[in-house]
Amino acid sequence: MLTLLKLIQSMIKTLHSEGTPGQVAAGIAIGSVLGLTPLLNLHNLLIFSFVVLLNVSFGGAMLGWALFVPVGFLLDPVFHAVGLELLQAPSLRPLWSTLTNTPLIPYTNFNNTVVLGSFAGWMLLSVPIFFAARYGVARYRATIGERVRQSRFYRAVTASQAYNWYRMFRPG
Amino acid sequence: MRLKIFRWKAIGPLLLLFAIIALVVVVFAEPIAHDTTEEASTELLGTQVDVGKLDLYPRKASVDLRALQIADPFRLTRNLLEADEIRLKLNPTALAEKKLVIEQLSLSGMRFGTTRKTPARPVEGNGFAPKILQAVDQWTKQFNVPLLSLTPIDTIRQLVLNPSQLTTVSQAQALLARTDSTRKALDQGFQQLNIRPTLDSAGALAQRLSATDPSKLGLDGTRQAIQSVQQTLRELDAAKNRVEQLEQSTRAGVQLLGQGAGMLDQARQKDFAFARSLLKLPTFSAPDIGNAFFGQVSIERFKQALYWAELAQQYMPPGLLPRPSPGPQRLRAAGHTIEFPREKDFPRFLLEEGLLDFSIGGTSAARGAYAATVRGLTSVPTLYGRPTVITANRRAAGSALAAIDVDAILDHVTTRTKDSASARLRGLKLPSFDIPGVPFRLDPGIGTSNLDFTMRGGGAQLYGRWAISSQQVRWSVDTAGRSLNDLERLVWRVVSGLSQLEVVAELGGAVASPRLSVRSNLDRAVSQRLQAVIGEEVARAERMVRAKVDSLVADKVEPLKRRIAVVQTEANARIRAERQRLEQVEQQLQAELKRLSGGLVPGIQLPKIKL
Numbered sequence: 142m143l144t145l146l147k148l149i150q151s152m153i154k155t156l157h158s159e160g161t162p163g164q165v166a167a168g169i170a171i172g173s174v175l176g177l178t179p180l181l182n183l184h185n186l187l188i189f190s191f192v193v194l195l196n197v198s199f200g201g202a203m204l205g206w207a208l209f210v211p212v213g214f215l216l217d218p219v220f221h222a223v224g225l226e227l228l229q230a231p232s233l234r235p236l237w238s239t240l241t242n243t244p245l246i247p248y249t250n251f252n253n254t255v256v257l258g259s260f261a262g263w264m265l266l267s268v269p270i271f272f273a274a275r276y277g278v279a280r281y282r283a284t285i286g287e288r289v290r291q292s293r294f295y296r297a298v299t300a301s302q303a304y305n306w307y308r309m310f311r312p313g
Numbered sequence: 314m315r316l317k318i319f320r321w322k323a324i325g326p327l328l329l330l331f332a333i334i335a336l337v338v339v340v341f342a343e344p345i346a347h348d349t350t351e352e353a354s355t356e357l358l359g360t361q362v363d364v365g366k367l368d369l370y371p372r373k374a375s376v377d378l379r380a381l382q383i384a385d386p387f388r389l390t391r392n393l394l395e396a397d398e399i400r401l402k403l404n405p406t407a408l409a410e411k412k413l414v415i416e417q418l419s420l421s422g423m424r425f426g427t428t429r430k431t432p433a434r435p436v437e438g439n440g441f442a443p444k445i446l447q448a449v450d451q452w453t454k455q456f457n458v459p460l461l462s463l464t465p466i467d468t469i470r471q472l473v474l475n476p477s478q479l480t481t482v483s484q485a486q487a488l489l490a491r492t493d494s495t496r497k498a499l500d501q502g503f504q505q506l507n508i509r510p511t512l513d514s515a516g517a518l519a520q521r522l523s524a525t526d527p528s529k530l531g532l533d534g535t536r537q538a539i540q541s542v543q544q545t546l547r548e549l550d551a552a553k554n555r556v557e558q559l560e561q562s563t564r565a566g567v568q569l570l571g572q573g574a575g576m577l578d579q580a581r582q583k584d585f586a587f588a589r590s591l592l593k594l595p596t597f598s599a600p601d602i603g604n605a606f607f608g609q610v611s612i613e614r615f616k617q618a619l620y621w622a623e624l625a626q627q628y629m630p631p632g633l634l635p636r637p638s639p640g641p642q643r644l645r646a647a648g649h650t651i652e653f654p655r656e657k658d659f660p661r662f663l664l665e666e667g668l669l670d671f672s673i674g675g676t677s678a679a680r681g682a683y684a685a686t687v688r689g690l691t692s693v694p695t696l697y698g699r700p701t702v703i704t705a706n707r708r709a710a711g712s713a714l715a716a717i718d719v720d721a722i723l724d725h726v727t728t729r730t731k732d733s734a735s736a737r738l739r740g741l742k743l744p745s746f747d748i749p750g751v752p753f754r755l756d757p758g759i760g761t762s763n764l765d766f767t768m769r770g771g772g773a774q775l776y777g778r779w780a781i782s783s784q785q786v787r788w789s790v791d792t793a794g795r796s797l798n799d800l801e802r803l804v805w806r807v808v809s810g811l812s813q814l815e816v817v818a819e820l821g822g823a824v825a826s827p828r829l830s831v832r833s834n835l836d837r838a839v840s841q842r843l844q845a846v847i848g849e850e851v852a853r854a855e856r857m858v859r860a861k862v863d864s865l866v867a868d869k870v871e872p873l874k875r876r877i878a879v880v881q882t883e884a885n886a887r888i889r890a891e892r893q894r895l896e897q898v899e900q901q902l903q904a905e906l907k908r909l910s911g912g913l914v915p916g917i918q919l920p921k922i923k924l
Contacts, residue, residue, distance in 0.1 A: 179643060179645045181643070186334075190327060193320070193323045193326070193327045193330075194319055194320055194323055194324070194327065195318065195319065195320065196317045196318055196319060196320050213645065214645065217645055217646035217648075218646065220646075220648075221646055221648045221649070224648060225648075225649065228635070228651045229635070229651075234635065234653065237635070237651075237653045238653040238654075238655045239655075241410070241652070241653040241655070242410055242653075242655050242658040242659075243410070244406075244409035244410055245409060247410055247411035247412075248411055250641075250650070252650055252651050252652065252653065253640045253641075253648050253649070253650045253651075254640070254648035254649045254650075254651070255640065255645060255646050255647070255648035256648070258648075
């Protein structure tokens with residue numbers, strides 16, 4: 142329940158943030174990799190750094206992460222199949238051999254079928270996710286966004302302490 | 314307005330986050346590494362591994378393990394190895410590539426075969442090691458080790474045999490059905506042969522021509538008559554071909570029936586053995602006694618050697634091809650992790666050199682100088698390019714424990730793998746064991762034990778030899794449950810008088826079809842004594858078994874064999890008759906053809922019919 146409340150809070154804050162729909166959508170697209178790929182891998186630390194350093198919506202990234210976790214679980218069998226195909230492709234074998242023997246890269250676990258398959262899946266899906274999210278945010282703000290902003294619920298959400306932290310990373 | 318790409322003010326909090334992560338790693342790395350080491354090594358070896366304490370020394374790239382215990386997968390109350398301290402010096406470059414290359418390993422305070430305070434947990438799950446353990450357990454069941462049977466002759470009851478238990482009876486019934494269907498098929502074949510119209514028309518033609526004078530037929534008439542004869546001869550030829558085909562199929566069918574009859578004799582031998590086993594006749598042949606006394610204990614020794622050889626096959630495969638293994642356990646699907654070994658790079662795991670050299674002083678039985686080395690233990694032997702060599706030995710002059718020498722070479726550099734190990738133990742207290750089937754226990758005392766084991770081609774060829782020798786054997790008998798019968802007392806008198814023991818067990822064949830032979834100095838002594846006392850009575854019991862089986866199968870087998878013979882004779886006779894009739898008519902026609910063509914049509918080639 143708490144997770145769900147956090148998700149709603151994150152969604153509300155993000156949709157009403159001062160970021161442009163493009164910044165929110167970019168945050169969602171980048172953050173979705175955290176949900177789609179198994180979390181405890183080195184590449185996700187890099188992705189998280191991008192989210193923090195790039196001028197994209199941090200809330201959007203967290204929203205993307207939360208939204209795509211269940212998608213990741215659902216698509217695991219597909220990711221495994223894709224990863225297996227890629228890792229077993231004879232033409233790619235020299236690339237994988239080089240990466241295996243390059244310092245630090247093996248800690249990304251790229252040679253795991255689910256990790257590689259999900260990362261490849263994210264690379265393919267990130268562009269559609271970006272455009273769909275940008276359209277969705279723009280439509281929301283143009284239609285019901287203002288009414289939600291005037292509601293008590295919105296004020297309660299934005300009054301929390303966590304919001305102050307969030308403001309630090311809002312898109313400039 | 315110009316859109317900013319970077320959020321510079323976030324660098325501070327990000328660095329703070331990294332610092333927190335680093336702090337968490339420093340604080341929790343040792344407990345995590347400790348748990349991971351225990352978990353991973355337990356799964357890898359298929360037996361419980363306990364690590365008392367683990368210390369990381371990042372600056373020296375080394376790890377210290379204390380109070381290490383590796384349980385014996387075959388005896389969970391015992392440790393294979395216990396070590397007070399193990400120091401691993403790791404290669405930092407390899408570590409950066411997520412590879413474990415141990416440049417040097419040193420151990421201290423090593424003990425073997427110690428008793429555990431609490432029994433180890435059996436390792437379960439779908440890992441390689443538990444699967445291999447199960448497979449090795451299955452492997453031991455392939456051996457047909459006879460149980461020593463010392464049932465007194467006077468307790469052998471009347472043999473009660475149910476005909477349905479006998480293979481001969483069921484095979485005879487199946488063969489009877491096959492004989493009937495073969496006979497029906499032959500009848501159908503003769504009906505379909507249908508040579509009567511051909512014979513009738515050929516006979517009529519021969520008769521008509523015999524009444525004809527060729528000089529009155531004229532040239533055209535003679536030519537037509539010759540053409541008719543030639544046409545009929547061709548039809549006869551076709552009919553003969555059909556008879557020949559039928560003969561071939563008849564011969565094949567009858568041959569099958571003959572083979573079936575031969576199988577009945579083999580089945581009868583099996584039934585004799587089965588009926589004999591029901592009587593539980595006493596064992597007194599020397600090879601059977603050797604196997605019964607020491608077969609099981611020998612298999613146990615070979616089983617342990619096979620387990621470690623199979624693990625080596627699994628974890629040290631030859632070649633440089635990418636190899637998949639199950640991914641890490643996590644909430645998300647594990648998937649497969651694929652390794653990509655490359656020439657001139659580090660393998661995933663390599664123990665370059667492990668050295669153990671220490672001595673135990675004082676007056677204890679364990680005193681002596683110990684030395685052990687492990688070189689080139691790796692997950693990619695082809696990359697390392699040399700076989701793994703393991704040696705361990707102990708020297709202690711004047712000690713009760715004289716010497717231990719263990720050598721093992723695991724050669725997985727090419728696909729022609731060879732794992733060989735030999736262990737020589739001299740002056741050691743050998744473990745005591747029960748003799749299966751009888752309430753005797755053998756304590757070999759201090760003696761020598763040698764084990765040689767070689768596995769080639771991943772199990773295509775096996776060779777094993779286990780020998781024990783002792784001059785201080787002690788026997789004990791457990792009569793708590795029941796008293797010994799006459800035969801058991803007889804055997805007890807023989808064995809309890811022997812203080813010397815020599816056992817040699819040899820393993821051969823392949824993993825899929827192993828062969829075991831065991832011999833000992835007891836075999837002949839026990840066998841001769843039993844032979845003298847019960848030989849005649851056992852032979853009489855065996856004759857009774859044969860008579861009983863014969864009486865049950867004779868009324869099924871003998872009529873069947875006669876029936877098969879009748880089918881065979883009938884078929885041959887019918888074919889011979891058909892062929893004779895065809896040949897007779899053909900000869901008549903040939904004669905008429907000769908008469909018609911004689912002098913009138915020189916150069917006419919008479920069709921040659923192959924009979």
